[in-house]
Amino acid sequence: MYNSEDFLVTRLGNNTVPSPLHLSKETGDGVFNYINDEDRVLYKPTLEYFNLCENENIKPVSFEKAGPKEKIYFDPNKTKVAIVTCGGLCPGLNNVIRGLVMQLYNRYGVKRIIGIKYGYEGFIPEFNHDIIDLTPEMVEDIHMFGGSFLGSSRGHQDPAMIVDALERMNINILFTIGGDGTLRGAQAITEEVRKRKLKIAVAGIPKTIDNDINLIEKSFGFETAFTIASDILRGAHNEAKGAYNGIALVKLMGRESGFIAANAALAVQEVNFLIVPEMEFELHGPKGFLHILRKRLERKNHALIVVAEGAGQDLFLDKEIKNDASGNIKFKDIGIYLKEKIKEEFDNRKIRYSIKYIDPSYIIRSAAANANDSLFCNLLAQNAVHGAMAGRTGFIAGYWNSQFTLLPIPMAVKEKKKISIEGELWSNVLETTGQPKSFKNSSDTEILRLK
Numbered sequence: 001m002y003n004s005e006d007f008l009v010t011r012l013g014n015n016t017v018p019s020p021l022h023l024s025k026e027t028g029d030g031v032f033n034y035i036n037d038e039d040r041v042l043y044k045p046t047l048e049y050f051n052l053c054e055n056e057n058i059k060p061v062s063f064e065k066a067g068p069k070e071k072i073y074f075d076p077n078k079t080k081v082a083i084v085t086c087g088g089l090c091p092g093l094n095n096v097i098r099g100l101v102m103q104l105y106n107r108y109g110v111k112r113i114i115g116i117k118y119g120y121e122g123f124i125p126e127f128n129h130d131i132i133d134l135t136p137e138m139v140e141d142i143h144m145f146g147g148s149f150l151g152s153s154r155g156h157q158d159p160a161m162i163v164d165a166l167e168r169m170n171i172n173i174l175f176t177i178g179g180d181g182t183l184r185g186a187q188a189i190t191e192e193v194r195k196r197k198l199k200i201a202v203a204g205i206p207k208t209i210d211n212d213i214n215l216i217e218k219s220f221g222f223e224t225a226f227t228i229a230s231d232i233l234r235g236a237h238n239e240a241k242g243a244y245n246g247i248a249l250v251k252l253m254g255r256e257s258g259f260i261a262a263n264a265a266l267a268v269q270e271v272n273f274l275i276v277p278e279m280e281f282e283l284h285g286p287k288g289f290l291h292i293l294r295k296r297l298e299r300k301n302h303a304l305i306v307v308a309e310g311a312g313q314d315l316f317l318d319k320e321i322k323n324d325a326s327g328n329i330k331f332k333d334i335g336i337y338l339k340e341k342i343k344e345e346f347d348n349r350k351i352r353y354s355i356k357y358i359d360p361s362y363i364i365r366s367a368a369a370n371a372n373d374s375l376f377c378n379l380l381a382q383n384a385v386h387g388a389m390a391g392r393t394g395f396i397a398g399y400w401n402s403q404f405t406l407l408p409i410p411m412a413v414k415e416k417k418k419i420s421i422e423g424e425l426w427s428n429v430l431e432t433t434g435q436p437k438s439f440k441n442s443s444d445t446e447i448l449r450l451k
Helices: 047-056 093-107 119-123 159-168 180-195 222-241 259-268 289-300 334-348 361-365 371-389 424-433
Strands: 040-042 062-065 080-085 112-116 131-133 173-178 201-206 246-252 273-275 302-308 354-358 395-400 403-408
Touching: 080 093, 080 119, 093 112, 093 173, 093 371, 112 119, 119 159, 119 180, 159 180, 173 180, 173 371, 180 201, 201 371, 222 246, 222 259, 222 302, 222 354, 222 361, 222 371, 246 259, 246 334, 246 361, 259 273, 259 302, 259 424, 273 289, 273 424, 289 302, 289 334, 302 334, 334 354, 371 395, 371 403
Parallel strands: 080 112, 080 173, 173 201, 201 395, 246 302, 246 354, 273 302
Antiparallel strands: 040 062, 062 403, 112 131, 395 403
16 A cells, blocks of 8 residues: 655755746636645545545645746756656657657747757767757657657666766756666666765656556557557458458567456457456366357357467467566566467367468557647646656656656556456456456356357
8 A cells, every 4th residue: 555655756956046937826717727736636535535545644645746936956958858768669668759849949938958868878979879959940840740750769777877877968957768668777867866965856758658657647649549459459450350250360569467358349349358467367178268269250250369469478388587677577478379279279270260470560550649648748748848847857747637647766666566356357358348257167167158
């Protein structure tokens, strides 16, 4: 259980600089009000939680509400900002870069903004990457395209060398845009800055296409990802129906969490089997996946299967664990594995079938953000700037209970957000697909309930 201290964001010092935003402190004057330090967003907005806190006389757990402050820490005329993007590509990266530059330059009057090329590598002298001066004119159209205008890279870099570079360049604020590994790196940079007693703010904008960052309702790029995935699933469904015993097998992103696959399946409503990392399953036996798939084809003569990339890793005989440059476990390819096991099953039984395997991951990752994600990216960027200019550090701009928040980085990377197999989302998936509650032979659930 969390407590109030878990969500306290570090401050560099007292805020004494008047904000250049010229907002209001009065209600009813037609002007948006500044956010007070006391403004908080509840962790649990339920009557049950309210009554519990009231009865036990405890302070409700809450996040700091993001937004503009009447007094800020950094003087815009003397502030220099760096922006870096790290990790894999994700829809919306360019939108966030653009949003940061526009907010800093046009609203706060910060004129010295630089872009660090190719992730944290850009701070390390031996890589000799260029640094870009960022202006509104330079970034005004980049949100129309996918990828990252600044480039990216994976892998750990020495936080001491990164802070050395920040000092050499006289950086006051660093914005890091990336996922779990990037945020852990940002926290290491924050700790090195604190150790040197420097007044440098480190702010994160969480990027994960899998939507698996802790204590954040949604991450940017996620909606674009499952929207594009939905279109692909529609086409895959047509492929499956176009052949006798047609099988379409689609692998989607989702290393440890199956949110993209689940939401795409709910959007399309034509998926017959969804397999995600949060569930265990067996291939063989009377309640195993292959048997259930065979029964499905006997009745309907087609099937659409969606599997998240991190599912079924326990099925592989090779248990050797290898890591990529970011320290993530290199998963075995569950899509290819399932395809081969399906072919083996049906060939051995001499059953006629046609199977199509589709892996659209890189197409989805590199797409431009859709309208909703574009809006969300811009608002995340604006609120990250508000927090950093007010002297907050070691935080990410988050989103909780439909409000933007500031959250300490350690809380965001403490654990992964995952689908609860007992939760409403998974219940909705089962209702939509009609698949059994389990593909395990030890399960006491029904064998089959096909649509």
